[in-house]
Amino acid sequence: MKNAEHQTKSDRTRAAIVAAAQEVFAAKGYEQATVRDIAARAAIDPAMVIRYFGSKDALFARVAVFDLKLPDLKAGDGNRIGETLVRHFLSVWETDANGGFAVLLRSAASNEFAAKKLRDVFAGQVLPALARVGGTARAAERAGLVSSQLLGLALCRYVLKLPPVVAMPRESIIGAVGKTIQRYVTGR
Template sequence: MNSRPASRAEQRRRTESRILAAARRQFAEVGYETTTIRAIAAEAETDPGLVMRYFGSKGELFARVAGVQPDDEVTGAPEEAAEQLLTALELKLGEQPIDALAAIRSMFAHPDAAGEVRSAMISRQRQAARHLADDNADLRAGLIGALTIGVVIGRHLLELDGLRDAAPEDITTLLRQAFHDIAHGTPDPPRPDPATRAR
């Protein structure tokens, strides 16, 4: 058994890891405004001054833990992209995406959080759009992104009946046709204006 004492660098990494885990949970549960450095330090079993020394400020710590973590890049043809986006959603439904929830919960009260969420989603959508049907690709990606974040909020934050307790695969099964229709379906032609048709 290796009983050598941890080096100073190892001790710092462990302390930083505890701080990040505590901050992630605090921001997700009570939001940016209510979370304090003192509460994070207490949960991480360290000193508030050390939190500030390692991360600078509450805002910088928030930016570190509360960004929407990037999913795997979307690849392949639109049909494959739709399945990859469904898989990414299913993973988010399987266990609470703490980083994303921290950002979402805080974005309504803290402008920096809104910027973090928007920036992450725009980057994700632009990358996904390159693998969706060419016509209205940006709109297609935006709609799938809106569906994804809406379902995640409905399940984990609002805990909507049915959605809260459903198996993730049951949710994605019901959404599969919609994702494929949006990702690569051919839009119906515009409906004629009734006033024009009556002439």
């Protein structure tokens, strides 16, 4: 008897593999993460990982998805768009530290599939949201500058773990980087 409420053993195994894959891919990147690592983390046999997802590539594709869930920037205070964006960005990371974004950022520099996925997030989520505010003039350039600062921040704070960037209080970052994003979005 299968229905939406009852979780079969297969469902639980599948979910355990996905969770383990997120953790291992986010921690080591695509190449250094092995099917054996993921299986060990999920406390199952390595053969099960392949059986459930077909290949390491397919499992990575399943886990390398990311929804920024950007709020409507036109709804709030136009002078606080930068602050809102940085705050939202930090929240997304910190509430889901092993989620799709961590997986993508960890692998994107040396894995073309992950790099393309990140470019898709830019084109499909960041660019449209920013084009709605600050006018459409040079929207792509403005979105590119915003992305360079936000990706650089995530890289330094969560991946490279640059000590002063790790130590900075959340509100200090929102203040300092928020002003930068605000200028990029509105052109001052």
